[in-house]
Amino acid sequence: MKNQICLLFATLILSACNSPLSDGGSDAADLTPDASVGPTDEDILADYDAEVRTYQEEVGMPGEWRFWMLERKDRWSNSYIRGRRDHEAHVYVRYEREIAYDPPWSSEEEHYAALEQLAELQYPGWDFTFSVYEDGVEDNLERNDVVAVLGHSGDSNASGRTIYLLWEGIFSHEFGHTLGLRHHYCGGAGADYCPDAYPPGENKCTMDRNSSSFGPTEIFLLQLTGERPEDEINAAWSNINSRYPEGYPNN
Numbered sequence: 619m620k621n622q623i624c625l626l627f628a629t630l631i632l633s634a635c636n637s638p639l640s641d642g643g644s645d646a647a648d649l650t651p652d653a654s655v656g657p658t659d660e661d662i663l664a665d666y667d668a669e670v671r672t673y674q675e676e677v678g679m680p681g682e683w684r685f686w687m688l689e690r691k692d693r694w695s696n697s698y699i700r701g702r703r704d705h706e707a708h709v710y711v712r713y714e715r716e717i718a719y720d721p722p723w724s725s726e727e728e729h730y731a732a733l734e735q736l737a738e739l740q741y742p743g744w745d746f747t748f749s750v751y752e753d754g755v756e757d758n759l760e761r762n763d764v765v766a767v768l769g770h771s772g773d774s775n776a777s778g779r780t781i782y783l784l785w786e787g788i789f790s791h792e793f794g795h796t797l798g799l800r801h802h803y804c805g806g807a808g809a810d811y812c813p814d815a816y817p818p819g820e821n822k823c824t825m826d827r828n829s830s831s832f833g834p835t836e837i838f839l840l841q842l843t844g845e846r847p848e849d850e851i852n853a854a855w856s857n858i859n860s861r862y863p864e865g866y867p868n869n
Contacts, residue, residue, distance in 0.1 A: 642719035662699050664693055673838045682818035687809070687835070694839055696798030700762070705744040707762035707793070709733070712751035713784070715769040719861040726750065733786065736854040740790040740824065740831060743843035751849055756780075764796055787859045790832075791824050799836060802826035830855060 625754040639852030667688060676682040687694065710729065723729040730748035737746040750767060759765075759779055766789065770782040783789060802816045802825050816826070831846040863869060 628713070630770060640789065646712075647806060650738075656703070659699050662702050663691075663695055666695070666698055669838075677834055677838075679834060680819040683820075686818050694798070694801065697836075697839040698798075701799050701842075703761065705738075705762075705841070706760075707740075707744065707746050709737075709746060709748045709763070709766065709793075710751040710755050710765045710788075711748055712765065712767055714767050714771060715771045717769045717866070718863045720863045721861060723734065723861070732854065732858055735857060736787070736851065737789060737793070739847055739851045742845045742847075743793055743841065762797070769788075783802070785859055785862070787855045791828075792829065794825060794832075794836065797840065799825055802833075 620628060633799055637805060640711065640746040641720050670684050670687045673679070674681070696827065712725075712732075719729075722731075723810050730798045733748045734746045737748075738744065748766075756765065763779070764776075767780060767782045768786060772782070772784065774788050774792055775782050776786045777795060781789065781792045781796065782838060783792065794835060800815065802823060804815055817833075817835045820826075820833050822829035826833070827837060830848055830851040832840075
């Protein structure tokens, strides 16, 4: 019998995230909006300081968190702006290599529905659609849309608008990188605590890879509704990752 709990932790341990964002690189993409539709990025960002203060007071984050976020405004501006635009994402799925799921999915529609459920539990208030990849789709991606490559042979990572997944359960972490989210630690997986990366008062978080849900900083940035249904997330996570065949990813 497969040990589902181990699979959950394997998702975090084996899927080291090598996104350019994880090493302090530039944000994922140029997302300059059509100025004729809604507020400009500058209009949205003008409210950042006031919103940081309001959130800190309402949620009870320490004063140090507010100062920390204000000092690093440039670091978080992309994800803050994204969180105040549309909360919809279309994920186009393709395979790098075939995966002999055990037990198999009854159909790819069932598979996509499971991935969608997990994503929406981890991004409460956002709407996800998963569908099969089609050639040329990269030319027509909307603001939050991405391509997800399953069965990746290396470590999971996000590169531009493409997410490469060794384990599907780490999708939320990697998708977060495409929205401008960064790690709450320095360097690679398992690195020591890094004060410059870890927001004061932050608790366990997907971007620290010690939780299946987002912490208060990401809830603020992406305007998530705030629920953290760990049990439901872990059940959905297990349903996906427990289907990998024995010996994966080395088989």
